[in-house]
């Protein structure tokens with residue numbers, strides 16, 4: 489069996505790593521790794537490959553940044569000739585970024601079967617580019633690997649035949665389980681002069697939070713209030729999108745009460761997350777990682793496509809007036825830590841994916857409809 493894996497942006501790398509390793513262990517699969525180049529900075533790309541033990545990409549499409557249409561279109565054009573040449577039995581695409589949907593479109597039109605890892609998640613929020621990417625990718629996929637029961641329900645509601653949907657658990661948690669001890673051993677917080685349990689870790693990069701001046705200003709001011717009100721260090725590794733907006737809008741003075749860091753490597757971020765008093769984020773994956781680590785998480789969004797992190801985890805949504813953030817943080821820090829873990833988030837999701845895919849067979853074994 490031959491599989492082409494497509495990755496492009498930071499959150500893809502943690503998801504594909506265990507899948508590649510699981511197929512490798514079967515000894516039955518020829519694998520080709522394609523990096524679209526959507527993320528190209530070393531902090532967002534190269535170091536992740538090193539930290540996660542990923543092989544170097546066999547193909548780098550080098551598409552870089554651009555508007556949504558430009559970025560998606562460039563991936564499609566560059567990927568088509570690769571897939572024509574490789575003729576794989578399956579294309580594996582992960583998550584919900586522009587590279588994910590571009591890969592699904594190209595493969596489906598070439599009649600190559602598409603497997604989507606992390607299928608079925610829905611925020612119901614069509615202003616999120618990721619929601620469009622999720623829905624389109626799922627519609628084009630032949631094997632849909634899901635992380636939580638809400639995803640299975642969403643897909644059933646959308647009419648996806650049940651035999652295509654496979655509830656396997658969460659590959660992002662496979663990666664976390666594999667690396668958490670190594671991350672802890674690095675004692676990142678101590679090396680940074682931080683007291684474990686006495687700092688908050690923040691990530692902000694969603695267009696809805698950082699693109700508009702008023703919203704970004706209010707959020708940065710609110711983080712300043714959180715630093716003053718809790719007495720905790722507030723660490724903010726700055727995503728390039730957020731860094732660019734801060735500079736453009738001349739908001740640098742609002743960063744003064746915060747500890748600003750460059751985007752962190754996987755192991756450093758995981759190490760800091762483990763020892764944090766709490767996390768404030770608008771990321772998808774971090775809601776899941778904090779759930780397993782038992783670290784309180786405040787998601788600065790009106791909705792989540794990952795509701796299991798609310799019912800079985802440490803996550804709470806906050807989309808009110810940013811000035812109310814301090815109260816929500818205080819409440820989260822005092823809350824009792826959930827001991828629950830979502831079903832099948834056990835570190836073995838990728839093995840299930842490999843087993844199921846081998847069972848589904850090669851091109852022509854069971855042709856897609």
Ligand code: UD1
Nearest residue numbers: 497498499526527528529532553554585586617618728729
């Ligand atoms: C993308 C994903 C988002 C994911 C995030 C993780 C889409 C629609 N969005 O958002 O779901 O949560 O990755 O980081 O696919 N840039 C750099 N260096 C890079 C890459 C980007 O400086 O290596 C800057 C560029 O100015 C670029 C901007 O970041 O224009 C945004 O990059 P892009 O890939 O379009 O989206 P992200 O915001 O990173």
